[in-house]
Amino acid sequence: MSFLDRVKACHGFRPDEFRPFVVAGKQVGWVLPAFAEALRGHEVAFLVDEASVRLQDRYADFRARTDAVQGVLGKLVRSGYLRKLRRELYSVGEGWGSEPLLAVDRAVVPLFGIEAYGVHVNGFVRAKDGLKLWVGRRGMDKATAPGKLDHLVAGGHPHGIGLADNLVKEAREEANIPEALARRAVPVGAVSYRLRNQEGLRNDVLFVYDLEVPEGFVPENTDGEVEEFFLWPVERVMETLARTDDFKFNVALVIIDFLIRHGHIGPDDPDYEALVHGRYRGWGEG
Amino acid sequence: MSFLDRVKACHGFRPDEFRPFVVAGKQVGWVLPAFAEALRGHEVAFLVDEASVRLQDRYADFRARTDAVQGVLGKLVRSGYLRKLRRELYSVGEGWGSEPLLAVDRAVVPLFGIEAYGVHVNGFVRAKDGLKLWVGRRGMDKATAPGKLDHLVAGGHPHGIGLADNLVKEAREEANIPEALARRAVPVGAVSYRLRNQEGLRNDVLFVYDLEVPEGFVPENTDGEVEEFFLWPVERVMETLARTDDFKFNVALVIIDFLIRHGHIGPDDPDYEALVHGRYRGWGEG
Numbered sequence: 001m002s003f004l005d006r007v008k009a010c011h012g013f014r015p016d017e018f019r020p021f022v023v024a025g026k027q028v029g030w031v032l033p034a035f036a037e038a039l040r041g042h043e044v045a046f047l048v049d050e051a052s053v054r055l056q057d058r059y060a061d062f063r064a065r066t067d068a069v070q071g072v073l074g075k076l077v078r079s080g081y082l083r084k085l086r087r088e089l090y091s092v093g094e095g096w097g098s099e100p101l102l103a104v105d106r107a108v109v110p111l112f113g114i115e116a117y118g119v120h121v122n123g124f125v126r127a128k129d130g131l132k133l134w135v136g137r138r139g140m141d142k143a144t145a146p147g148k149l150d151h152l153v154a155g156g157h158p159h160g161i162g163l164a165d166n167l168v169k170e171a172r173e174e175a176n177i178p179e180a181l182a183r184r185a186v187p188v189g190a191v192s193y194r195l196r197n198q199e200g201l202r203n204d205v206l207f208v209y210d211l212e213v214p215e216g217f218v219p220e221n222t223d224g225e226v227e228e229f230f231l232w233p234v235e236r237v238m239e240t241l242a243r244t245d246d247f248k249f250n251v252a253l254v255i256i257d258f259l260i261r262h263g264h265i266g267p268d269d270p271d272y273e274a275l276v277h278g279r280y281r282g283w284g285e286g
Numbered sequence: 287m288s289f290l291d292r293v294k295a296c297h298g299f300r301p302d303e304f305r306p307f308v309v310a311g312k313q314v315g316w317v318l319p320a321f322a323e324a325l326r327g328h329e330v331a332f333l334v335d336e337a338s339v340r341l342q343d344r345y346a347d348f349r350a351r352t353d354a355v356q357g358v359l360g361k362l363v364r365s366g367y368l369r370k371l372r373r374e375l376y377s378v379g380e381g382w383g384s385e386p387l388l389a390v391d392r393a394v395v396p397l398f399g400i401e402a403y404g405v406h407v408n409g410f411v412r413a414k415d416g417l418k419l420w421v422g423r424r425g426m427d428k429a430t431a432p433g434k435l436d437h438l439v440a441g442g443h444p445h446g447i448g449l450a451d452n453l454v455k456e457a458r459e460e461a462n463i464p465e466a467l468a469r470r471a472v473p474v475g476a477v478s479y480r481l482r483n484q485e486g487l488r489n490d491v492l493f494v495y496d497l498e499v500p501e502g503f504v505p506e507n508t509d510g511e512v513e514e515f516f517l518w519p520v521e522r523v524m525e526t527l528a529r530t531d532d533f534k535f536n537v538a539l540v541i542i543d544f545l546i547r548h549g550h551i552g553p554d555d556p557d558y559e560a561l562v563h564g565r566y567r568g569w570g571e572g
Contacts, residue, residue: 097556186549190562263472270383276476
């Protein structure tokens with residue numbers, strides 16, 4: 001195991017395994033053939049062929065498109081094809097900063113291979129005896145990555161809320177961080193990856209924030225999603241990252257980004273060039 | 287003009303315009319057809335065809351390969367095809383951290399499209415009235431980018447010296463920075479790009495360092511390569527970057543990386559996703 005293994009675990013995408021998902025003439029996602037075939041039964045909404053999956057152009061605005069997809073998802077749940085929806089909408093468009101063309105339920109974001117956004121907060125303390133990071137352990141009943149190590153604060157980014165407000169909300173729920181402290185988080189970049197999973201494609205951009213917290217601060221989970229929090233010296237974080245897969249796969253990537261930005265992984269590491277580039281989608285493809 | 291224009295100016299590479307340059311069975315660069323044809327006259331050293339340019343396999347170690355290429359370059363200078371050599375060697379291999387297969391004169395690195403390394407130091411001051419960056423103006427007699435704005439310290443990375451030692455040496459020559467201060471520079475990542483130019487391909491990885499200098503420190507050029515230094519508020523740096531191309535193209539990219547890492551460019555910028563990814567090669571290709 002090494003840092004590079006943690007990076008490799010975040011990437012795995014072959015475009016030829018997917019069909020483009022197209023809305024209003026724009027590609028907004030990637031669909032596996034199996035799900036494309038499941039959508040064939042719903043050609044009032046989707047146009048499916050060997051080359052692509054298209055939302056019918058008759059749905060001409062955000063609301064109409066969102067309702068059309070939601071209607072099909074309801075049928076897929078009733079037929080038992082989908083387990084359940086999350087009742088939380090994610091924006092669908094041509095990328096961050098572009099006008100969303102529609103919104104879809106979070107549960108089907110990987111099925112459609114839609115670019116999804118998240119907010120990850122590195123909570124750290126500059127203690128007298130060195131740099132320390134706050135690490136959470138995810139609840140054992142979480143749907144994804146139960147029991148894995150996580151950030152002080154991390155969450156998906158739903159449609160219709162600003163990033164900073166979402167960060168404040170997640171900071172309150174996950175770690176009981178007061179708003180004034182949460183708003184001190186500094187945006188320091190993003191990581192991104194595309195990873196085929198059993199449903200389809202994780203196609204994520206995670207906005208990264210650094211939040212220096214005072215030595216006396218102790219996080220407290222309020223929504224039952226975090227089992228416990230630890231304040232670990234950076235050396236222990238690095239050892240755990242390098243030797244185990246205890247950290248959730250994408251949390252590992254964000255922490256490696258933190259270690260690079262703060263000089264704890266430097267160019268004397270023979271993998272440096274790969275680690276620097278492996279923080280972003282496209283790395284290792286083709 | 288915008289930050290994104292500065293990023294776009296660093297990228298421009300179409301593999302189909304080049305032929306792979308292969309040494310010991312490994313691709314280590316990219317050669318334009320015109321230069322490939324110029325090497326056809328030197329088939330004792332190079333095997334040239336429509337598909338690739340190969341260093342003859344009979345040169346079996348670092349020294350033999352280096353001498354073979356150097357011999358051909360000498361002939362190309364004598365015949366007038368090349369203007370002059372730099373008498374500084376750059377490593378050639380499969381990437382940072384790999385054993386170099388040979389070294390070639392710096393002057394022909396773009397002709398062979400070899401991955402080259404550099405060291406760029408963001409020199410900054412946390413002043414009472416805000417963050418300031420040290421900016422240099424390059425001498426008007428520099429071969430590349432005369433008169434452009436530059437970093438406090440920046441230089442190419444020659445074969446046979448460690449990054450940190452090269453940084454110390456450049457810091458002394460370019461800005462008269464004492465070694466103890468230069469060694470406080472923190473490695474914070476890298477930027478990379480591939481850019482076709484008139485000779486061939488700039489195929490660069492620039493190792494980025496942040497160096498916080500005391501408010502009283504004033505840099506002083508000792509090698510005649512920097513015309514003058516300015517200490518600019520970050521706002522002036524940002525305005526100059528966004529509205530002009532006064533900064534050298536790759537210095538602009540490194541400063542945009544600095545602004546992202548320090549939260550001065552944040553996700554509220556609609557170009558954020560492109561700026562984050564555009565710091566690395568591969569962006570915008572294909």
